[in-house]
Amino acid sequence: xxxxxPAADGGILPTEGSDxxxxxxxxxxxxxxxxxxxxxxxxxxxxxxxxxTSPLKKYPGPFLAGxxxxxxxxxxxxGEYAPRMKKLHEKYxxxxxxxxxxxxxxxxxxxxxxxxxxxxxxxxxxYKNSSSIIDGKITYHMFSEVDPTLHAxxxxxxxxxxxxxAVLVMEPLMDTIIQEFIxxxxxxxxEPKKTCEFGEWLSYYAWDFMGMxxxxxxxxxxxxGHDFDGTLAIADQSIDYxxxxxxxxxxxxxxxxxxxxxxxxxxxxxxxxxxxxxxxARLKGEDKNFTEGSPDFLQYFIESKSTHPELVNDGSVIGxxxxxxxxxxxxxxxxxxxxxxxxxxxxxxxxxxxxxxxAEFAPFVPAPHTKARALPYLEAVVKETLRYHxxxxxxxxxxxxxxxxxxxxxxxxxxxxxxxxxxxxxxxxKDVFGxxxxxxxxxxxxxxxxxxxxxxKERMARWGQSLLAFGGGYRICLGRNLSMMEVYKVVPxxxxxFDIALEDPNEEWWTCSRWFYRTKGVICKxxxxxx
Ligand code: HEM
Numbered sequence: 001x002x003x004x005x006p007a008a009d010g011g012i013l014p015t016e017g018s019d020x021x022x023x024x025x026x027x028x029x030x031x032x033x034x035x036x037x038x039x040x041x042x043x044x045x046x047x048x049x050x051x052x053t054s055p056l057k058k059y060p061g062p063f064l065a066g067x068x069x070x071x072x073x074x075x076x077x078x079g080e081y082a083p084r085m086k087k088l089h090e091k092y093x094x095x096x097x098x099x100x101x102x103x104x105x106x107x108x109x110x111x112x113x114x115x116x117x118x119x120x121x122x123x124x125x126x127y128k129n130s131s132s133i134i135d136g137k138i139t140y141h142m143f144s145e146v147d148p149t150l151h152a153x154x155x156x157x158x159x160x161x162x163x164x165x166a167v168l169v170m171e172p173l174m175d176t177i178i179q180e181f182i183x184x185x186x187x188x189x190x191e192p193k194k195t196c197e198f199g200e201w202l203s204y205y206a207w208d209f210m211g212m213x214x215x216x217x218x219x220x221x222x223x224x225g226h227d228f229d230g231t232l233a234i235a236d237q238s239i240d241y242x243x244x245x246x247x248x249x250x251x252x253x254x255x256x257x258x259x260x261x262x263x264x265x266x267x268x269x270x271x272x273x274x275x276x277x278x279x280x281a282r283l284k285g286e287d288k289n290f291t292e293g294s295p296d297f298l299q300y301f302i303e304s305k306s307t308h309p310e311l312v313n314d315g316s317v318i319g320x321x322x323x324x325x326x327x328x329x330x331x332x333x334x335x336x337x338x339x340x341x342x343x344x345x346x347x348x349x350x351x352x353x354x355x356x357x358x359a360e361f362a363p364f365v366p367a368p369h370t371k372a373r374a375l376p377y378l379e380a381v382v383k384e385t386l387r388y389h390x391x392x393x394x395x396x397x398x399x400x401x402x403x404x405x406x407x408x409x410x411x412x413x414x415x416x417x418x419x420x421x422x423x424x425x426x427x428x429x430k431d432v433f434g435x436x437x438x439x440x441x442x443x444x445x446x447x448x449x450x451x452x453x454x455x456x457k458e459r460m461a462r463w464g465q466s467l468l469a470f471g472g473g474y475r476i477c478l479g480r481n482l483s484m485m486e487v488y489k490v491v492p493x494x495x496x497x498f499d500i501a502l503e504d505p506n507e508e509w510w511t512c513s514r515w516f517y518r519t520k521g522v523i524c525k526x527x528x529x530x531x
Contacts, residue, residue, distance in 0.1 A: 054100060055414045061097030062088065069099050072247040079512040081243075082393035082424035089425055095407060099247075102418040104395050106425050107408060108432055108466040114398050114405075114419060115472030119148040123475060124397035124418050129245045129252035129264075130238070134315065138257060141319050142478065143327060151475075157308035158320055159478065161300040167482045170213050171369055171489075172294055177212045178366040178490055181205045182497050184222050186364075189526045195503050199337045199522035203232060206333035207325070209486055214324045215278040215298040216289040219271075229270040235330055236518065241265035243394060243515035268326070275321040279314060297324055324479070331391040332483040334516060335469075338389035339491060341509055341522045342440040343381060344502045349442055353381055354495050361496035363529050372488040380445035382487060386469035387433070388440050390423035393517035396471055423468035424517065432466045499527040 051057065051067055064071040075081050075098075085104060088096045094106040105114075114121055123146040130144045145151040160166060181201075189196040204221035211219045220228070227233060241264060245252045256264025281287040282298055290296065301317045343350050356377045361367050372378060397420040405413040413419060428437045433444065445463075447456040470477035477483075494500065502524055509521040 050100065056097050056101065056103060056417060058411065059095050059097040059103055060092040065098050066100060069248045072099055072102075073244060076243045076247060076394075076514050079514060082422060082513040082517060085395075085422060086425055086428060095409075098395070099418070102395070102397065102420070103413060104425070105407075105419055105421050106429055107421075108426055108429060109408070110405075111421065111426075111465045111468070111472060114421065115396070115468075115475070117473050119152075119474055120401040121398040121473070122146055122148060122401070124399055124420075125249035126246035126397045127242075128249055129256065130242045132267075133257065133262075136259075139319075141323050143323060148474070153311055154316075155478070157304040157312050158301060161297060161304075162478050162481060164481050166300070167213075167485055168369065169295055170482075171485075173212050173216065173296060174209065174486065174489060175366040177205070177209050177218065178493055180208070180218075180222055181490070182364055182366075182493060184225075185494075185498065185526055188225065190498060190528060193527075196524050196526050197522075198340065198500070198524035198526070199509070199520060202336045202340070202522075203330070203333040205490070206336065206486070207232065207329045209332075210325050210329040211274070213296055213482065214321055215275065215282075216287070216291070216294070216296045217274065217278055219274070231268050231270050232330075234266050234268050235326060236516075238265040238268070238326070239330070239516050240514055246515075268322070271325055272318070272322060275318055275325075279317055279321070283314075297321065327477075328479045328483060330516060330518075331479075332486050334389070334391040334518065335385060335483070336487055336490065337519055337522055338517075339381060339385040339487070340500070340524075341519070342385065342388065344500065344522070344524070345505065346440060349381065349440075353377055353442075357492040357495045358529075358531065361492050363497040365493070365496075367489050367492040367496065369485050369489055372492050375492070376446065377442065378488065378492060380442035382484070382491075383445045383467065384440060384442040387427040387467055389517060389519075390427060390469040391516055392469070392471075393422065393424040393513045394515050395420040395422045396468070421468060423471075424513070426466045426468050429466055432463060497529060499530050501525050501527075 047067055054066070057066065062071065075084055078084065085096070085098065088098070089104070089106050096104045096106075098104045125146065127144045127146055128140070131138050131140045133139070140146075140150070140154075142151065142154045145154055185196065185201065188194065201222075204225070204227075208218040208220070208222050211217050219231070221232075241256075245255065252264070256262050278287060278289075278298060279302075282290060282302065290299070298317070298321060301312070301320050304312045305314075305317065343353055356375055360371060360375065397418050400413050400415050400417050400419055402415045404415055405419060407413065427433075430437045436444075445460070447453065451459070470480040502522070504523070507521070507523070509519050512518045
């Protein structure tokens with residue numbers, strides 16, 4: 001009970017140290033506590049109720065992953081995303097809950113359902129942050145647009161330019177850049193007998209290659225011999241941003257898409273400038289790099305402005321050009337680097353591949369694509385590399401559509417939840433690829449002894465469903481024909497031109513698994529071809 005002291009006017013006023021002061025202080029204290037405690041309890045309750053009532057509660061997975069996506073953020077930061085997820089599958093089985101609303105599935109039979117062509121399985125918001133603000137509006141490109149109808153509108157005008165016949169027409173452009181690659185290696189490393197950071201050079205080649213087929217212009221990484229404008233480093237940062245913010249997509253609206261002080265990934269400004277310059281010069285008829293009759297993507301995209309005037313303008317042409325570079329250069333470089341690393345680490349595989357290549361191809365001449373595709377062991381090596389070291393090493397998230405997803409154990413994942421598969425994990429599924437799935441062994445793709453041609457074909461079709469390196473369905477990689485052509489041509493050309501060996505065959509490379517499965521450190525000795 002509060003006490004009061006008599007005042008001059010006979011009224012009752014509180015005095016210092018009175019019980020009333022204590023009461024007021026108590027009330028303020030309580031208010032403060034309520035201000036802090038209230039939201040904390042509310043947030044906790046919200047998490048608790050969400051956890052307890054989640055339809056994914058029944059699925060196994062790390063405890064924290066069921067509570068918060070922060071757990072996934074940590075897995076991305078670790079740089080060991082795919083190997084860690086693989087360990088979780090070994091512990092929990094084919095279904096692992098890796099987020100409050102997300103299941104990682106190692107169930108290849110569901111490939112055609114989740115990555116189907118019917119447009120029902122929509123990409124999650126993970127992809128949205130690789131968008132940009134243009135004229136004050138968030139603008140999505142073919143990779144980041146999640147709405148199937150809008151995605152189809154972006155894709156329709158250009159999809160045919162990525163078909164096998166369309167990219168085959170670009171072979172002369174590719175040969176120019178491959179020729180420059182082998183000549184440069186010869187001058188910089190073979191003649192002076194210098195050690196070569198071969199892994200880095202595959203990146204320089206891949207970026208110059210994409211510049212060449214995209215707008216008939218090299219960036220000049222091979223000429224300068226380093227990432228002179230920082231683009232390659234910036235591209236890495238952009239992909240890390242995608243992977244990190246993608247775990248909690250709302251963070252992108254605070255970090256990059258806020259109108260006041262955006263702190264998203266840096267722009268690949270130099271590449272954008274070159275794209276704009278090339279488009280402007282081409283439209284004015286002043287592009288000195290372009291030769292009539294030797295088409296590149298820029299030419300194809302400009303044509304799309306006439307064939308689809310309602311969908312394509314100069315802004316969208318720039319978008320298409322940039323996507324080619326962002327999506328196409330590093331992915332292909334990662335694949336080529338992995339191929340050489342694993343082949344060079346396996347003397348038996350190397351000897352066979354080199355012998356097969358040298359029986360067919362002369363040194364210092366870019367290998368013709370058709371001839372390269374006809375080499376069965378090269379095909380086995382490429383497929384094994386895509387299986388063992390896919391350039392994308394994270395789950396490709398999709399939203400479960402109406403009707404839900406019935407899993408092999410009979411349980412149903414309701415609509416609105418997210419599921420997906422990771423090319424790294426499905427590629428190492430032992431039920432599909434055998435007990436040695438953790439080993440790099442291209443021979444597994446060849447026809448086995450006693451296996452008929454029919455049986456081999458059937459096995460390849462089945463295994464194809466577990467080879468998710470290019471994704472699948474209506475969101476399958478648009479540039480897969482182009483990148484495969486690049487790989488199939490350059491690998492035999494290099495093996496036919498030089499004796500290549502790791503400087504230290506015992507040294508392990510550096511890997512970092514986030515959205516891309518990045519690597520460094522294929523240090524090689526290159527010598528003139530000896531046989
Ligand atoms: C070895 C090289 C490559 C690999 C491993 C690769 C991998 C992938 C994967 C896994 C996806 C699907 C992602 C998902 O669904 O979540 C994808 C999509 C895409 N890729 Fe590639 N990619 C490669 C090369 C290229 C090249 C050279 C280009 C362009 C010239 C390209 C352009 C695209 C585009 C535009 C998409 C989005 C397609 C869509 O959503 O409709 N990629 N890529």
